[in-house]
Amino acid sequence: MRRSLIVLLMVVIGSMGALGGASPAAGQEIVIGVQCDRTGATQIVGTVLCPGFHDYIALVNSKGGVEGRKIKALEIDHEYKVPPAVESYERHKKEGAVTMAVYGTPQIYALAAKLTEDRIPGTSPGFGSAAAADGIRYPYIFPIAATYWSQGAAAVDFVKKQMMGGSLKGKKIAFIFYDNPAGREPIEVLEDLATLEGFQLKIFAVPPPGVEMGAQVLDIAQRYRADAVIAHLFGGAPAVSIKEFKRVGYPLNKVVSFVWGSAEANIDAAGGFAAAEGYYTMQFAGVGTDYPVLNEIREMYKKEGKPAPKEMASTVFYNRGVLIAALHVEAIRNALKAKPDGKITGVDTKAGFEKISGFTLGGLVPPLKITPTDHEGGGLVQIWQVKGGKFVKVTEWYSAYTDVVAKHIKAAAAK
Amino acid sequence: MIHRECGVLKTSYEADMAFYPLPIARWTVAVLAVLFFAVIPLALHEYYLSVANLVWIAVIGALGLNILVGYTGQISIGHGAFMSVGAYTAANLATRLDSPWPVNLLAGGLMAAAVGAVVGIPSLRIKGLYLAIATLAGQLIIEWTINHVTFISGGVQASISVPRPRLGSMVLSSQRDMYYFLLVFVVLAIVGTMNLVRSRVGRAFIAIRDQDIAAEIIGIDIFRYKLLAFAVSSFYAGVTGVLYTYFLGIANYEQFQIGVSIDYLAMIIVGGLGSVLGSIFGAIFITLLPIVIRLTMESFGGLFFAPQTVLNLIPNLRLMLFGALIIFFLVVEPDGLNRLWRNIRNYFRIWPFAY
Numbered sequence: 030m031r032r033s034l035i036v037l038l039m040v041v042i043g044s045m046g047a048l049g050g051a052s053p054a055a056g057q058e059i060v061i062g063v064q065c066d067r068t069g070a071t072q073i074v075g076t077v078l079c080p081g082f083h084d085y086i087a088l089v090n091s092k093g094g095v096e097g098r099k100i101k102a103l104e105i106d107h108e109y110k111v112p113p114a115v116e117s118y119e120r121h122k123k124e125g126a127v128t129m130a131v132y133g134t135p136q137i138y139a140l141a142a143k144l145t146e147d148r149i150p151g152t153s154p155g156f157g158s159a160a161a162a163d164g165i166r167y168p169y170i171f172p173i174a175a176t177y178w179s180q181g182a183a184a185v186d187f188v189k190k191q192m193m194g195g196s197l198k199g200k201k202i203a204f205i206f207y208d209n210p211a212g213r214e215p216i217e218v219l220e221d222l223a224t225l226e227g228f229q230l231k232i233f234a235v236p237p238p239g240v241e242m243g244a245q246v247l248d249i250a251q252r253y254r255a256d257a258v259i260a261h262l263f264g265g266a267p268a269v270s271i272k273e274f275k276r277v278g279y280p281l282n283k284v285v286s287f288v289w290g291s292a293e294a295n296i297d298a299a300g301g302f303a304a305a306e307g308y309y310t311m312q313f314a315g316v317g318t319d320y321p322v323l324n325e326i327r328e329m330y331k332k333e334g335k336p337a338p339k340e341m342a343s344t345v346f347y348n349r350g351v352l353i354a355a356l357h358v359e360a361i362r363n364a365l366k367a368k369p370d371g372k373i374t375g376v377d378t379k380a381g382f383e384k385i386s387g388f389t390l391g392g393l394v395p396p397l398k399i400t401p402t403d404h405e406g407g408g409l410v411q412i413w414q415v416k417g418g419k420f421v422k423v424t425e426w427y428s429a430y431t432d433v434v435a436k437h438i439k440a441a442a443a444k
Numbered sequence: 445m446i447h448r449e450c451g452v453l454k455t456s457y458e459a460d461m462a463f464y465p466l467p468i469a470r471w472t473v474a475v476l477a478v479l480f481f482a483v484i485p486l487a488l489h490e491y492y493l494s495v496a497n498l499v500w501i502a503v504i505g506a507l508g509l510n511i512l513v514g515y516t517g518q519i520s521i522g523h524g525a526f527m528s529v530g531a532y533t534a535a536n537l538a539t540r541l542d543s544p545w546p547v548n549l550l551a552g553g554l555m556a557a558a559v560g561a562v563v564g565i566p567s568l569r570i571k572g573l574y575l576a577i578a579t580l581a582g583q584l585i586i587e588w589t590i591n592h593v594t595f596i597s598g599g600v601q602a603s604i605s606v607p608r609p610r611l612g613s614m615v616l617s618s619q620r621d622m623y624y625f626l627l628v629f630v631v632l633a634i635v636g637t638m639n640l641v642r643s644r645v646g647r648a649f650i651a652i653r654d655q656d657i658a659a660e661i662i663g664i665d666i667f668r669y670k671l672l673a674f675a676v677s678s679f680y681a682g683v684t685g686v687l688y689t690y691f692l693g694i695a696n697y698e699q700f701q702i703g704v705s706i707d708y709l710a711m712i713i714v715g716g717l718g719s720v721l722g723s724i725f726g727a728i729f730i731t732l733l734p735i736v737i738r739l740t741m742e743s744f745g746g747l748f749f750a751p752q753t754v755l756n757l758i759p760n761l762r763l764m765l766f767g768a769l770i771i772f773f774l775v776v777e778p779d780g781l782n783r784l785w786r787n788i789r790n791y792f793r794i795w796p797f798a799y
Contacts (some may be wrong), residue, residue, distance in 0.1 A: 068760055070761075119494035123489055
């Protein structure tokens with residue numbers, strides 16, 4: 030029984046050391062809470078996006094911080110599970126975080142009430158409830174990027190103008206989506222637009238985990254004979270969809286994907302850029318390596334005598350990480366400008382977010398205008414296309430059918 | 445050491461059947477009560493209370509699953525789904541009828557019990573692995589139903605926000621309020637389970653677990669007790685789901701997917717099948733270990749690696765250590781943490797003598 034005793038002692042000592050080690054953040058640093066998913070359902074995103082976030086923060090700190098204050102980004106990996114997300118939220122709150130970068134749709138749902146009660150702004154870029162674009166109803170939640178409703182509207186607009194030459198009358202559009210709440214979110218907007226524009230909409234659900242969609246794709250290509258496809262898939266599913274469309278001979282230049290099926294990683298998994306030639310993708314951050322901020326990050330690494338991180342090669346997710354970090358920093362900058370003593374709280378950073386306007390980071394960030402009523406910032410996206418082995422920009426930043434989206438946001442707020 | 449039985453004489457049946465026959469055990473419970481009701485909530489920071497709250501919710505769920513798996517021997521991989529049944533029942537009642545939380549809590553538990561009893565029907569014909577797969581089907585069907593029936597899920601987002609629970613005019617919103625709120629139910633669940641398993645019903649459960657044919661021969665109504673075990677276990681699960689809903693302020697079916705069912709199975713296996721204390725240990729172990737491992741990594745990982753590498757390393761190393769520790773514990777003590785604890789206690793009972 031001595032052995033059991035030793036085991037117990039080891040556990041006790043280990044946990045004591047751990048609790049003792051968790052010291053609060055140093056006084057003058059501004060703390061951002063970052064939730065991450067480097068080991069979970071969507072780790073394909075997290076392993077690239079989170080380094081992007083940290084690199085931008087490191088860049089800001091290397092240039093002397095924001096208004097003379099250093100920023101500390103505390104990251105916790107929650108494996109895309111809700112209880113660890115709640116735990117990490119409380120931990121970040123304890124460390125004095127003034128903003129939270131939440132990650133994941135169920136997680137932002139679960140934390141929505143807490144964020145509002147504790148008055149800490151949380152961001153949900155590119156996922157989560159589209160209704161949170163309403164700043165009055167959800168004062169402390171900031172989508173800060175095109176929601177699924179805006180993405181749906183932009184996709185229909187793109188199909189209308191670029192693929193169909195200006196009219197959707199009598200056309201057939203297929204919407205293939207991952208069958209969970211986040212996947213179903215755009216349907217109501219698409220249905221509205223179908224009535225408005227007079228096209229036929231048919232929805233094709235792909236059950237989780239989304240690697241089995243041969244039947245749906247065959248249906249779209251050969252039975253329904255869709256004129257265009259709007260795809261809203263996550264994780265490993267986008268790659269499967271590209272392969273399946275290719276297999277049944279459906280032209281990929283009639284497919285436009287939402288933002289989570291739009292990264293290099295998805296294309297690579299589908300067999301490379303050559304295999305996905307023609308595929309249209311939607312982006313809420315700039316794609317590619319030619320942005321001044323990315324050059325600065327590479328410079329920073331060079332100065333330290335290190336090579337640029339390999340994550341930078343996956344520009345879609347990496348740039349999104351930079352975008353999210355930059356918007357957080359910008360909100361903190363605005364808050365510090367309003368309160369030069371540096372004692373800012375979540376209330377100040379909320380106001381800071383709501384002042385963001387005309388901040389583009391050399392084109393990597395869309396010209397968002399976040400206001401107290403519109404936390405989405407306009408719902409701007411760009412469409413890029415897989416062409417000649419890389420992503421090629423097809424449109425500039427735009428948003429579409431803003432009145433329809435606004436109507437849905439208003440209806441959701443009334444609930 | 446001080447856990448001695450000598451000198452304790454029982455002169456009545458009541459004394460023999462008492463919850464805690466030894467005075468030392470009663471003192472321990474009293475000390476624990478003071479610790480958990482007064483010292484911990486008043487001394488600790490809200491963050492630690494939030495972790496405790498997650499543990500409390502898990503304790504109730506693990507107790508429920510242990511009644512079914514540990515005491516009755518019916519394997520279930522549908523525990524998470526029963527939680528979601530409770531959560532959505534309560535959320536719908538709270539938002540549609542504006543009913544108070546005690547009603548929702550009870551209704552959530554009862555609805556889950558009813559659904560659990562239905563899912564338990566195959567247990568009358570099949571056993572073991574086959575039953576596990578049947579309950580897995582239950583999990584998937586319930587998940588699908590909540591996901592697609594908007595009457596239940598409240599819209600395409602399949603999530604319903606609920607108002608915070610109130611006590612009179614006080615709204616329970618801080619982690620400290622929730623701590624007390626949850627602790628009451630944890631105590632109820634523990635006392636309830638302890639009494640259940642030493643009652644007539646509990647003995648019938650154990651008889652079914654040990655040898656169901658023999659149990660039938662001695663006159664136990666297998667049909668009734670197997671379904672009862674499913675119902676009671678699901679009642680606990682439903683209550684867990686409702687508490688989760690009130691804790692987070694939202695019911696969302698993605699919190700109760702199959703991974704959750706597996707987590708709870710892990711809790712009772714690591715903690716110890718067929719023991720109340722084991723459920724508690726298991727819930728604490730599975731909930732707390734990832735947090736403790738991460739905190740340790742954060743403290744000491746920086747000594748060996750660059751900050752960016754640490755960030756990448758922590759989550760992966762945490763998963764590996766978590767898995768390795770579970771295997772280690774099961775190899776050292778396959779009967780779970782509860783047996784480990786009993787061994788330690790027995791060792792000290794005769795200490796310092798070796799016999």
